[in-house]
Amino acid sequence: MASGGAPAPGALLCALLWAVAAAGDGPGGSHLPGAFGHVYRGTVNINAEPVYAFAYSSEPGQVDAVRVYVNSSSENLQYPVLFVVRQQKGVLSWQVPLIFRGLYQRTYNYQEVSRTLCPSEPTPEMGPSDQIIFVDVASMAPFNIAYELLVTRLENFQLETNKAFNFTASPSQPQYFLYKFPQDVDSVIIKVVSDAVYPCSVVSVQDIVCPVYDLDHNVEFNGVYQSMTKQAAITVQRKDFPGEQFFVVFVIKPEDYACGGSVPSSIHGNVNRTWNLQRTKNLQVTIVPSIKKSVYVQAMFFSFLSFLSFYLGSVVVAFVHYIRVRRKASAGRLSPEDGSGIMASSHPITASTPEGSSYGAIDESSSSGGHQLSSPERGPPAGSDTDSSVEEESDFDTMPEIESDKNVIRTKVFLYLSDLSRKDRRIVSKKYKIYFWNIITIAVFYALPVIQLVITYQTVVNVTGNQDICYYNFLCAHPLGVLSAFNNILSNVGHMLLGFLFLLIVLRRDILHRRAMEIKDVYTLDYGIPKHFGLFYAMGIALMMEGVLSACYHVCPNYSNFQFDTSFMYMIAGLCMLKLYQTRHPDINASAYSAYASFAVVICLAVLGVVFGKNDMWFWVIFSMIHVLASLALSTQIYYMGRFKIDGPDSDLGIFRRAAMVLYTDCIQQCSRPMYMDRMVLLIVGNLVNWSFAIFGLLYRPRDFASYILGIFICNLLLYLAFYIIMKLRSSEKLLPIPMFCIVATAVVWAAALYFFFQNLSSWEETPAESREKNRPCILLGFFDDHDVWHFLSAAALFFSFLFIQLFPEFFYLFSYKTVRALHYIGTTA
Known part of the structure; x- marks a missing residue:
């Protein structure tokens, strides 16, 4: 609780207060003159409602903030003590015990409450102005209830630029402070830190409007706000506040679930008072100027120029490569390696198949595979193949079709590029x-x-x-x-x-x-x-x-x-x-x-x-099954170069007989030495990796599912x-x-x-x-x-x-x- 002293009231104010005290006859009490910094103790019931009057003098251009602290030993919710503070332009009231509601309708009762009154606006007058505050204490209880009252003036209510300020807050004792933009600052960053993670707190920035929303149930009604554990930061721009000033409000929440904490298991009996002490949080706030507009311009230039340099580099490489190729061409020394630039020259090396040809076809037998490769002359006519890699085979099995039959070509042990670019x-x-x-x-x-x-x-x-x-x-x-x-x-x-x-x-x-x-x-x-x-x-x-x-x-x-x-x-x-x-x-x-x-x-x-x-196990089971089955299906497609088919006699049992035969011949009989060794090694490693991902997801169920798939x-x-x-x-x-x-x-x-x-x-x-x-x-x-x-x-x-x-x-x-x-x-x- 921040505190501050006040200058002694003048003779005119003293006379005014005593006159009010003498003439004020309420229904159950009288107006009592109050002094800042003095603790008042008393009792209140349905017949006794004391009213305290606090007077002070405000200097020109000065923002005066007053804080009221009250305490009551009563925990009787049927007869709470009501405190009403009346100012020149507003009224603020609360009850003690002050009740906060948490998750699942939990309630937390606080006997100590401290509130900062909405400060009076700076007066444009040349001389000091007199202000007066009335604090009414009331209760409908038929018996006496003890209370304490302390009213203080805040000395450090206005925050300064680049200067750290430390204070303490709790759910029933929120804090807020004033900040004014300096003349040469258009944007500031409010940095708040705390050594403790909990209790959970809220930092809010609100315009200079009364009342100030500084309790857990209403702090979200106005301004900009964010929850906080150990650190918070809010960027504030001058253009968003016509008065070029704002309040920084700090509220402590009665529970920590909003910040990732747990909810207390017991909130009954004497736990309330202990709970009060545990909800106190030490905070430090520092307001620093943000970057200037010139930094925005520099950042934009940096971003674009950095990547436009790639364009320049590409042009330089292309030009150098062009000159190099031209010189070699004029000297008659052009070679295949001259196509190695980023930009292809007028003689690029690589190419697609010419129209109607079989790219890279070799008309000689493979020394290792013993399979005859097709030549351009014996290749299929242009356009004879369709886009689909799975076409219906011819009804006739003639010897010339061996050179164009995909089942023959793509299932060879030693497969050449020419076989896959026909x-x-x-x-x-x-x-x-x-x-x-x-x-x-x-x-x-x-x-x-x-x-x-x-x-x-x-x-x-x-x-x-x-x-x-x-x-x-x-x-x-x-x-x-x-x-x-x-x-x-x-x-x-x-x-x-x-x-x-x-x-x-x-x-x-x-x-x-x-x-x-x-x-x-x-x-x-x-x-x-x-x-x-x-x-x-x-x-x-x-x-x-x-x-x-x-x-x-x-x-x-x-x-x-x-x-x-x-x-x-x-x-x-x-x-x-x-x-x-x-x-x-x-x-x-x-x-x-x-x-x-x-x-x-x-x-x-x-x-x-x-x-x-996040939590549904059934989803991970289904996804893992899809993942594993997709891996197996893709592996089969790659291993057989798209020529794997499950067919058989007319009966459905033929399909299973065919699958069992393929499993026996390709996976069991040739397990020690598969027909396509390189492909088999890749697919085994790939399936192990993908199955490991599936098992990991099933066991740990990572919350970041998008990154998991990526x-x-x-x-x-x-x-x-x-x-x-x-x-x-x-x-x-x-x-x-x-x-x-x-x-x-x-x-x-x-x-x-x-x-x-x-x-x-x-x-x-x-x-x-x-x-x-x-x-x-x-x-x-x-x-x-x-x-x-x-x-x-x-x-x-x-x-x-x-x-x-x-x-x-x-x-x-x-x-x-x-x-x-x-x-x-x-x-x-x-």
Whole structure:
């Protein structure tokens, strides 16, 4: 309880008080002159209602605050003691015992109450003005009830900038103070700290309006507020308060459940008085100026210039590569390795199959497999294959069909890239372009409702003032306009800029590739792997949309919104895996429709996990079963290159007989040495990883279900990428400088990004008050926090990852068709 003295009243005030005391005849008592800082003890009943009068003089421009402390030993709720304080412009009243209500209709009774009266406004008069306060003590009890009364003037009622102030508060003894904006300050941050986690408290910022809402049941009626355990921070702007001043209110809650604490098991009898003592909390408040407008401008320039430098770097690399290729071309020394730049030159190395040809076909027998490979002359006519990898077989089994029968080609022990790129290039390219157009449609229909919803969230926060709705880092949340944390939104600009840059890179490579195909460039026709750009375009759009949806999530980050931030992360990881697989399996990769339908199922599961994944065991059982069955089904599809069929006689028993035979021959009889060893190793490891995830989810049921699914996607992507790299190195393929740079840059940037990601500045898995304990100040330009740096670095890391996926399969020392036949790995499993 803060206290302060008061100057002795003048002779005029003394005379006024004595006159009031002599003339005041109430129904059961008289007006008694009161002195500040003096404890008055007495009794009250239905016939005796004393009234105390406190007079003081207010100086010009001075804000005077008065605090009233009362105490009563009576715990009789039928006959409480009523205290009514009358001022010049208002009345404040309460009863003792003061009753607070908690969860499940629990009640807490307090015999000690202390309230700060709404201060009088500064007087514009030149001389001092006289003020008087009446305190009425009343009760309907037919017997005497003892009470204590203490009225004091507060000396430290107005808070100062950059100066810490310590005080104590309890549920029945709230505190509030005044703050005035200095002339050169437009925004301040109110920082409140406490050494103790509990009791749970509430910090509120309210306009200079009487009455001040300073009790647990009404503190949320006005202004901006947030719950607190050990730390709280509220950013206040001058423009929101026309009077350029505000109250900072501190309320202690009667229970801790709002802050993550437990509810006391007993609240009866003498526990009340002990409970009072336990609910006292020591607090320290410091008000510091926030950043200036110039910092906003610097932060915006930094954000855009940092990523525009990637554009400059890409232009420089493209120009240098162009000059290098032109010089070699003029000297007649152009080689396949000259296609290793970020931008393809006029002679790009890799290519798709020419129209009507079988890319990479070899007309000689494999030295290891003993299977005859098809040649362009013996290949199927252009356009004979359809988009689906599962076609009906011919009714006639003739010998020439061995060279075109998918069941024969794709089930060979030693599978070559030419065996999996037999379809017409135009058909396959159109198939993968569907990825691009579909993701644009998905992005529009997904993003618009998300934007509308987060705008609604932000509006609710601004209208209600409830800052427990959104989980910001309040020590580094810089508002702009209606946005509460503009820095968290601005930091996502990198995803959009780098995603667009990646689209430009892919577009240029696509255009140059088409030109090379038109002029029958020898390196395009005879070297590399089939080149299709549809998935790359989809990856660029997904990266841009990740920036948009991450910004939407950070408008008001909370448990319900987190799925917005992760949805396109799933798609990015899935598209990367599809692209790696499509590199060596262009004919049998999943269609856009089936891929996006699978992503839709995953997002539906994510939504169900948000709703039911917290405590419902049945959901985790169903999800784990779906996860395991999906892993087995996908493994079967990959192992048999899409040629696995369960068929049999007309009876249904034939299906089970066929399944049992496949299980015996492929899993039991050949367990020691499978037909496709490399694929089997990958799938065994992959299934072990996925089953481990399923078991972990079933046992621990992580609350952050969206991150749990994202972890599954990322682990599968990393596993397949590692397998891809190992198999390429196993085939004695050497890295060139550009791919090596992408590998190193990707690893370094991801490591730095993950360091900042795991700083945990907030967590919606906890209560808002507990989350604020993790808040930290800004670390970059006084504007961005650790999570913003994660946004910057993760955007760069994803960009380098995309470049790596684009360049890695192509820009090794490339092989012509004659070399392909000696590398048994190329096209086998990855």
